[in-house]
Amino acid sequence: MKITEINIGKISVPLRTPFKTALRTVNSVEDIIVEIKTDTGNIGYGEAAPTGVITGDTTKAIIGAIEDHIKKTIIGMDIENLEEILISLNTCVLKNTSAKAAVDIAIYDLYGQLYNAPVYKLLGGYRKEITTDITISVNEPEEMAKDSLDAINRGYDTLKIKVGKDSYKDLERIKAIRKAVGYDINLRIDANQGWKPKEAVKILRSMEDEGLNIEFVEQPVIAHDIEGLKFVTDNISIPVLADESIFSPRDALNILQNRAADFINIKLMKTGGIYNALKICSLAQIYGVECMIGCMLEAKVSVNAAVHLACAKSIITKIDLDGPVLCSKDPVNGGVIFDNRNISVSNEPGFGVKSIDGLIYI
Numbered sequence: 001m002k003i004t005e006i007n008i009g010k011i012s013v014p015l016r017t018p019f020k021t022a023l024r025t026v027n028s029v030e031d032i033i034v035e036i037k038t039d040t041g042n043i044g045y046g047e048a049a050p051t052g053v054i055t056g057d058t059t060k061a062i063i064g065a066i067e068d069h070i071k072k073t074i075i076g077m078d079i080e081n082l083e084e085i086l087i088s089l090n091t092c093v094l095k096n097t098s099a100k101a102a103v104d105i106a107i108y109d110l111y112g113q114l115y116n117a118p119v120y121k122l123l124g125g126y127r128k129e130i131t132t133d134i135t136i137s138v139n140e141p142e143e144m145a146k147d148s149l150d151a152i153n154r155g156y157d158t159l160k161i162k163v164g165k166d167s168y169k170d171l172e173r174i175k176a177i178r179k180a181v182g183y184d185i186n187l188r189i190d191a192n193q194g195w196k197p198k199e200a201v202k203i204l205r206s207m208e209d210e211g212l213n214i215e216f217v218e219q220p221v222i223a224h225d226i227e228g229l230k231f232v233t234d235n236i237s238i239p240v241l242a243d244e245s246i247f248s249p250r251d252a253l254n255i256l257q258n259r260a261a262d263f264i265n266i267k268l269m270k271t272g273g274i275y276n277a278l279k280i281c282s283l284a285q286i287y288g289v290e291c292m293i294g295c296m297l298e299a300k301v302s303v304n305a306a307v308h309l310a311c312a313k314s315i316i317t318k319i320d321l322d323g324p325v326l327c328s329k330d331p332v333n334g335g336v337i338f339d340n341r342n343i344s345v346s347n348e349p350g351f352g353v354k355s356i357d358g359l360i361y362i
């Protein structure tokens, strides 16, 4: 099964409500779709999210990396030689993890089709169903409490609450949400780098003192400040999850060796796809550190791949794959099935994506 063609397209999917974090406000998913064709007539699909503020990857940079570097490197290669393709993909251009993720996902899709097996089975086949949380955007406390109740009415029992913007309001935000939802609902918080280390410790200790029962805090401080991250981890009881601080397996190893965080958030857009995500899973397993699988604002093509990875690996114990359910519609035909918070894989070969509505080729 040889790669003959790589096509690039765009999708635009409006969100149900604006997505707001300490880093950005977004109204729609505007992602790049990669379609890889082979001499056997098989098609593999991948997706890249241009989350410039986190990955540095803009729409044009993603297209440029694929057009100028990746295409000429992997066209003609045989899907049977998975390792060779993925090493070539990862070395033909530095960084550009979102472009690499889209291509890596399409390659794994084809690899599954080649062996007529769903990817989660090829990678470990640990389970067939997972349960995702849902994100509550950062807003005024009352609005966040209302959004939290709406999410519970949609069937979610774990809320990932965005904080870190106008941080003097963060304690009030969590108090308002806890009061509204009660103590049977699981609350995790994500500051998206919004706090300074000492500020983070102060805010999180007051949440502890108020008995707000937070499952974990995600990325309290700026991504490059690993010492600051460790300071927070060492000075609060709430577990700390590293997100923007970890892109590569090397980043993960550094955090693991320094015990700078309690958990790791793996996102395919940061790792450059499944190939490097698997290495992070292995490192985390060695250190006994559980992982979350997360996503950017992504539709179901790349989230589909993340679901397969999560179903394959036991070290992934926390799921934040709510991209598709934040969207007002699902343009992807085939693939994993979302039933509110429950997501299940099917036995279709590869990732099972059949077609994508509204795909505009560029």
Ligand SMILES: C[C@H](N)C(=O)N[C@H](CCC(=O)O)C(=O)O
Pocket (backbone or CB within 6 Å): 021, 024, 051, 134, 135, 160, 190, 192, 243, 294, 295, 296, 297, 320, 321, 322, 323
């Ligand atoms: C969508 C997901 N639940 C999430 O919150 N991801 C963010 C980054 C998303 C973005 O800005 O596109 C995160 O975990 O930091």
Ligand SMILES: [Mg+2]
Pocket (backbone or CB within 6 Å): 190, 192, 218, 219, 243, 244, 265
């Ligand atoms: Mg995060």
